[in-house]
Amino acid sequence: MPVTSVNVQHLTKRFGETLALDDITFDAGKGELFGFIGPDGAGKTTLFRIMTTLLLPDAGICKVEGYDVVKDYRKIRSICGYMPGKFSLYHDLTVEENLNFFATIFGTTIRENYDLVKEIYQQIEPFKDRKAGKLSGGMKQKLALSCAMIHKPEILFLDEPTTGVDAVSRLEFWEMLKRLKRSGITILVSTPYMDEAGLCDRVALMQNGRIMTINTPRNIIRNYPLSLLSVKAGDIYRLLGDLRKYPDVHSVYPFGQSAHVAFHGPDIEKESLEKFLNKKNHDVVEIMQVEATIEDCFMELMKTPGEVINH
Amino acid sequence: MKRFRGFVIKEFYHIFRDYRTLLILFGMPAVQLMLFGYVLTNEIKDAKIAICDPSKDEVTRRISDKILSSGYFILEQNLNTVAEVDPVFRKGVVKLALIYEPGFAKKLEKTGKANIQIIADASDPNTANMLVNYASGIISNYLVTMNTEKVPLRIIPEVRMMYNAELKGVYMFVPGLMAMLLMLISALMTSLSITKEKELGTMELLLVSPLRPSQIIVGKVFPYVFLAFIDAVIILVLGRFIFGMPILGSISLLLLESFLFICMALSLGILISNITSSQQVAMMISLVALMLPTILLSGFIFPVENMPVIMQVLCHAMPPKYYITIIKSIMLQGNGIEYVWKETIILIGFTAVFLAISIKKFKRRLT
Numbered sequence: 001m002p003v004t005s006v007n008v009q010h011l012t013k014r015f016g017e018t019l020a021l022d023d024i025t026f027d028a029g030k031g032e033l034f035g036f037i038g039p040d041g042a043g044k045t046t047l048f049r050i051m052t053t054l055l056l057p058d059a060g061i062c063k064v065e066g067y068d069v070v071k072d073y074r075k076i077r078s079i080c081g082y083m084p085g086k087f088s089l090y091h092d093l094t095v096e097e098n099l100n101f102f103a104t105i106f107g108t109t110i111r112e113n114y115d116l117v118k119e120i121y122q123q124i125e126p127f128k129d130r131k132a133g134k135l136s137g138g139m140k141q142k143l144a145l146s147c148a149m150i151h152k153p154e155i156l157f158l159d160e161p162t163t164g165v166d167a168v169s170r171l172e173f174w175e176m177l178k179r180l181k182r183s184g185i186t187i188l189v190s191t192p193y194m195d196e197a198g199l200c201d202r203v204a205l206m207q208n209g210r211i212m213t214i215n216t217p218r219n220i221i222r223n224y225p226l227s228l229l230s231v232k233a234g235d236i237y238r239l240l241g242d243l244r245k246y247p248d249v250h251s252v253y254p255f256g257q258s259a260h261v262a263f264h265g266p267d268i269e270k271e272s273l274e275k276f277l278n279k280k281n282h283d284v285v286e287i288m289q290v291e292a293t294i295e296d297c298f299m300e301l302m303k304t305p306g307e308v309i310n311h
Numbered sequence: 312m313k314r315f316r317g318f319v320i321k322e323f324y325h326i327f328r329d330y331r332t333l334l335i336l337f338g339m340p341a342v343q344l345m346l347f348g349y350v351l352t353n354e355i356k357d358a359k360i361a362i363c364d365p366s367k368d369e370v371t372r373r374i375s376d377k378i379l380s381s382g383y384f385i386l387e388q389n390l391n392t393v394a395e396v397d398p399v400f401r402k403g404v405v406k407l408a409l410i411y412e413p414g415f416a417k418k419l420e421k422t423g424k425a426n427i428q429i430i431a432d433a434s435d436p437n438t439a440n441m442l443v444n445y446a447s448g449i450i451s452n453y454l455v456t457m458n459t460e461k462v463p464l465r466i467i468p469e470v471r472m473m474y475n476a477e478l479k480g481v482y483m484f485v486p487g488l489m490a491m492l493l494m495l496i497s498a499l500m501t502s503l504s505i506t507k508e509k510e511l512g513t514m515e516l517l518l519v520s521p522l523r524p525s526q527i528i529v530g531k532v533f534p535y536v537f538l539a540f541i542d543a544v545i546i547l548v549l550g551r552f553i554f555g556m557p558i559l560g561s562i563s564l565l566l567l568e569s570f571l572f573i574c575m576a577l578s579l580g581i582l583i584s585n586i587t588s589s590q591q592v593a594m595m596i597s598l599v600a601l602m603l604p605t606i607l608l609s610g611f612i613f614p615v616e617n618m619p620v621i622m623q624v625l626c627h628a629m630p631p632k633y634y635i636t637i638i639k640s641i642m643l644q645g646n647g648i649e650y651v652w653k654e655t656i657i658l659i660g661f662t663a664v665f666l667a668i669s670i671k672k673f674k675r676r677l678t
């Protein structure tokens with residue numbers, strides 16, 4: 001493993017009765033694009049706030065670039081860039097004034113670090129005299145990223161940067177992250193969108209304050225232990241119910257327009273399943289064997305909470 | 312320092328781009344001053360009266376003339392009988408009725424005694440009281456000038472209202488208004504501007520920056536020190552030139568004390584914003600916990616001396632009370648610091664306590 005950028009051990013955080021983070025342990029390497037994938041309430045934001053020194057952990061150790069988040073919080077604050085969940089910008093300031101302000105409080109200027117944000121900022125520069133409150137979601141996101149980057153941080157924390165942004169802007173955003181990564185900066189990003197997992201070097205799948213697995217997206221899919229069929233039919237709701245009655249089925253869940261059916265073992269009898277469904281009066285459109293996606297892995301991991309393996 | 316300057320510039324942008332803030336900042340002092348100056352006055356001018364004079368002799372005419380030429384009263388109606396008083400009052404225009412007994416002058420000459428009845432509409436007791444006092448004052452004055460030789464022994468109290476000879480309301484409300492507005496602008500505005508950052512989520516970003524908490528706080532309140540100070544000057548200038556409020560003492564001492572009061576209110580505003588996280592709550596606390604006591608318990612409208620003991624004790628815990636005492640003493644009596652040092656020290660004490668608590672409670676993190 002290369003040099004570690006973030007080192008987290010047995011991190012726990014409680015808010016009253018609820019356990020927001022439950023014994024989180026992971027390492028993020030220098031220059032890595034590390035993703036945290038999980039639904040709302042999985043604890044992603046809490047974890048990011050602890051890493052950015054905004055919250056104190058109840059137990060465990062969290063080190064960013066070797067600095068402890070509790071003791072050396074001032075050090076961390078000057079080397080990290082942070083983009084909170086909702087794009088926190090000053091709505092009554094213009095695009096340029098926002099960027100300028102964040103440059104100033106970090107003791108730098110736009111001109112000094114222009115190269116760093118150039119690629120992102122150029123896209124919103126035509127609107128630099130527009131108030132930030134009047135920008136579209138995608139533009140706000142770019143501005144927020146520019147603001148987080150303007151002081152040349154060693155490490156970037158992006159908390160759900162693509163939530164509430166259109167699909168095109170989301171893709172563009174990940175392209176930008178890829179390019180940023182090339183400059184050697186460590187990027188930790190969280191997202192509720194499973195399809196974005198494949199764009200990270202490594203991902204941690206989170207659920208209910210726990211990390212279920214940490215691996216490269218490819219390995220996570222490779223470790224998927226089941227065989228998967230995608231079934232399409234007219235009445236998807238009734239289809240889900242009937243599929244669950246089919247013998248040897250491990251799990252059934254809706255996946256977009258179709259149903260995903262998982263079986264143990266490699267032998268899949270497509271024909272007998274089709275017969276079974278026809279008997280139940282389903283107009284089966286198609287039955288296809290498919291490769292698992294991160295979402296399938298996530299569903300499976302949720303069912304069988306096992307040991308966390310850190311690769 | 313450069314960081315700090317950038318921060319303050321940003322604050323000014325916020326203020327100057329929000330027309331509502333500007334309206335509160337600069338419209339309110341003028342509007343309040345005009346309101347208190349012209350509308351909510353408790354001085355009596357041109358009160359409408361009715362006179363019932365069945366004797367119509369020289370003495371009653373002279374007394375009526377005296378009363379009507381005093382400037383306080385205007386004759387609305389002459390009444391023929393006492394029975395007409397009630398319907399006239401019910402119309403609500405006439406506030407006071409003057410009733411002479413029949414054969415007034417003759418009776419006065421013969422017996423040295425005659426009766427005038429003064430009936431006042433006491434649905435507004437304060438006004439009624441004042442009108443009755445004015446009217447009876449004028450009458451007894453007239454009696455004194457009328458027959459000096461007939462009454463051998465008399466004690467005439469020579470009343471002089473020091474520092475406010477004409478009992479003008481301005482002398483009361485300009486200091487009160489200054490306290491109220493400075494308190495409002497300083498405490499309310501700062502607490503709102505800090506909680507706004509919390510609501511927007513930008514406070515998170517400010518915390519995750521190399522800015523020190525003290526820089527954030529001072530940067531936040533700095534513009535308001537400046538603006539509140541301008542407001543203080545506006546009120547003083549308006550009060551002086553429109554309402555003729557005297558400023559007998561040193562103007563620089565007055566401004567210095569105002570500055571101290573502004574700092575006190577600002578530190579209170581910071582304290583409020585530290586214990587709240589939404590603008591709404593901050594506003595409620597500022598209005599209920601600061602404005603009402605400032606208006607009711609500072610001696611601005613109701614004299615502290617007349618309150619129950621518990622309330623009096625409470626009054627002494629109200630910083631505006633001391634500020635009002637100080638500026639009244641400077642403006643009306645022309646006193647120097649040697650007369651107000653005690654109050655000044657109390658204000659400094661309040662400021663120090665509020666600041667100490669705020670800095671101690673300021674969160675370097677989110678919770």
